[in-house]
Amino acid sequence: MNLPGSEPAFRTLADCAPGTRVELIWDATVEEVLEFARLSGDHSPIHVSHEAAVTRGFPGIVAHGALLTAKFSSLLGMQLPGADGVLQSVELQFRSPVCPPCQIYFALEVERVSAAAGQIKLAATAKNSAGVVCASGTFRSLLRPPPVMSKPVFNQLLSILESKYPNYARVWKEADATQDAAWHEDVSNHISKVFGAEPNERWHEAVDGYAEFCTEALRAQVFFEKHGHYKASNYEEVVAACYHDADYMCLRYLPGQYLSHFIWPHHGRMLQHFVNDLLPRIAPDVKLFYEIGVGCGMYSLRTLLALPECRGIGHDISTYATDFTYRVVEAHGQASRYSVSNDDIVSTEPAQKADFVINQEVLEHLERPDLFVQGLLRTVRPGGWGYITAAINAAHTDHIYLYRSPEEVAAHLTAAGWEIVDVQIERNYPEKPLHLQPTVAGFLVRRPQD
Amino acid sequence: MISLNALQDVFRSVFDSPELEIKMETNAADIEGWDSLMHINLIVAIEERFDVSFTTLEIGSFTCVGDVLKLVQAKTSAA
Numbered sequence: 465m466n467l468p469g470s471e472p473a474f475r476t477l478a479d480c481a482p483g484t485r486v487e488l489i490w491d492a493t494v495e496e497v498l499e500f501a502r503l504s505g506d507h508s509p510i511h512v513s514h515e516a517a518v519t520r521g522f523p524g525i526v527a528h529g530a531l532l533t534a535k536f537s538s539l540l541g542m543q544l545p546g547a548d549g550v551l552q553s554v555e556l557q558f559r560s561p562v563c564p565p566c567q568i569y570f571a572l573e574v575e576r577v578s579a580a581a582g583q584i585k586l587a588a589t590a591k592n593s594a595g596v597v598c599a600s601g602t603f604r605s606l607l608r609p610p611p612v613m614s615k616p617v618f619n620q621l622l623s624i625l626e627s628k629y630p631n632y633a634r635v636w637k638e639a640d641a642t643q644d645a646a647w648h649e650d651v652s653n654h655i656s657k658v659f660g661a662e663p664n665e666r667w668h669e670a671v672d673g674y675a676e677f678c679t680e681a682l683r684a685q686v687f688f689e690k691h692g693h694y695k696a697s698n699y700e701e702v703v704a705a706c707y708h709d710a711d712y713m714c715l716r717y718l719p720g721q722y723l724s725h726f727i728w729p730h731h732g733r734m735l736q737h738f739v740n741d742l743l744p745r746i747a748p749d750v751k752l753f754y755e756i757g758v759g760c761g762m763y764s765l766r767t768l769l770a771l772p773e774c775r776g777i778g779h780d781i782s783t784y785a786t787d788f789t790y791r792v793v794e795a796h797g798q799a800s801r802y803s804v805s806n807d808d809i810v811s812t813e814p815a816q817k818a819d820f821v822i823n824q825e826v827l828e829h830l831e832r833p834d835l836f837v838q839g840l841l842r843t844v845r846p847g848g849w850g851y852i853t854a855a856i857n858a859a860h861t862d863h864i865y866l867y868r869s870p871e872e873v874a875a876h877l878t879a880a881g882w883e884i885v886d887v888q889i890e891r892n893y894p895e896k897p898l899h900l901q902p903t904v905a906g907f908l909v910r911r912p913q914d
Numbered sequence: 915m916i917s918l919n920a921l922q923d924v925f926r927s928v929f930d931s932p933e934l935e936i937k938m939e940t941n942a943a944d945i946e947g948w949d950s951l952m953h954i955n956l957i958v959a960i961e962e963r964f965d966v967s968f969t970t971l972e973i974g975s976f977t978c979v980g981d982v983l984k985l986v987q988a989k990t991s992a993a
Binding site: 629893 | 953
């Protein structure tokens with residue numbers, strides 16, 4: 465608790481026991497009353513004219529009752545309960561006029577404390593130098609200390625990562641230093657909803673999963689740089705080794721991918737463009753969307769959050785991916801408009817066409833992405849939209865098809881019948897030659913009207 | 915036992931710098947281009963040269979050449 469003075473006291477309920485008393489002596493002057501008339505706009509003659517006050521039977525200018533209340537306010541805000549108090553109610557009776565110049569003795573005393581409500585009831589009196597009560601009554605004030613601000617969840621997670629994997633913390637620290645408060649709040653909010661608001665075992669699993677995800681991507685990239693092709697080449701082998709392996713998907717791949725959407729700069733820029741620029745552009749047309757290959761569910765979630773009128777269905781061959789995605793969507797309160805399915809929707813043309821299909825970094829996981837984008841076209845109605853992205857010269861354990869340029873992806877899309885409306889190209893390691901530069905290309909595309 | 919000189923050969927090859935001199939306390943900040951991808955390049959080259967393998971925890975926690983050397987020595991002497 466601070467001492468009274470120019471700085472307000474910071475009291476807790478424990479500092480406000482019944483009987484606690486504070487006092488103030490006010491040397492009232494005519495100038496102050498005139499100043500208060502100007503501030504309040506109350507220029508009633510008894511407050512501004514000596515003659516008018518005398519004519520009405522007062523010895524001189526009469527101080528406003530509200531000015532006395534204001535003096536009590538200085539006691540309330542500065543001393544009792546002090547800086548963390550919020551005034552709830554005032555009940556004052558003005559018993560005798562205050563006619564400056566004179567001295568007035570103000571006192572506030574705690575009468576009752578309600579710990580459950582955090583409320584304090586204070587008895588108030590203002591007396592003149594003859595001991596005559598000028599005003600008396602009660603104030604009620606809520607004592608509401610500010611919540612103790614813990615370190616943002618992002619920074620707590622970063623601390624765990626840095627203690628275990630300092631070599632993988634650099635990109636996090638760069639994000640911490642360069643991103644604004646809104647980004648920190650958004651990331652912390654998302655992480656706490658999915659992995660919990662306080663440090664727990666899932667935080668450590670997520671950090672371990674992220675580190676494994678990075679190691680795998682980097683090892684695969686080193687192999688690619690050395691050999692000029694991705695290590696994996698067979699879709700069925702990748703499916704068995706990755707997508708149907710519970711530990712791999714739940715402990716490494718999905719948490720790692722989820723965090724990479726926030727932390728990896730090129731992933732972050734893709735997501736920002738999708739949310740800030742593309743979704744608003746297509747919003748009026750979208751009532752139903754499919755995400756095909758949901759991964760960790762980030763793009764389904766962002767679409768649900770941005771388009772509150774739409775509903776969506778997430779498709780993935782991996783039950784672990786659809787389970788993770790559903791949990792992410794549910795954690796953000798969006799599950800009532802979303803369902804998941806493990807059907808192969810692209811091979812079996814859906815009865816109900818969507819207005820919008822999302823296919824985010826799936827094509828490079830396939831042996832024949834050119835055929836797949838044809839299937840994607842059949843999942844949306846004529847005039848419907850697609851958001852299709854692909855990794856280019858960017859290896860991972862489960863990447864099979866090597867796109868060497870954004871133009872190769874665009875060629876597949878246009879050959880399948882898509883019209884390209886918007887293109888975003890984001891690169892990692894920009895200092896590398898183009899053919900070794902991990903890149904993501906995102907396309908907003910449209911199925912032509914029949 | 916694997917020596918600092920043997921490790922230095924790997925560093926010189928990976929960073930394509932024949933004159934590179936490493937010390938036990940040399941870290942990523944001391945060598946231009948030692949980013950996350952070069953780190954794995956280095957790891958893979960060390961794994962191949964000394965027939966060892968590193969876990970993600972080990973890869974993620976090396977902070978200097980001395981850490982790498984001690985671990986390589988431990989792994990090769992245990993083999």
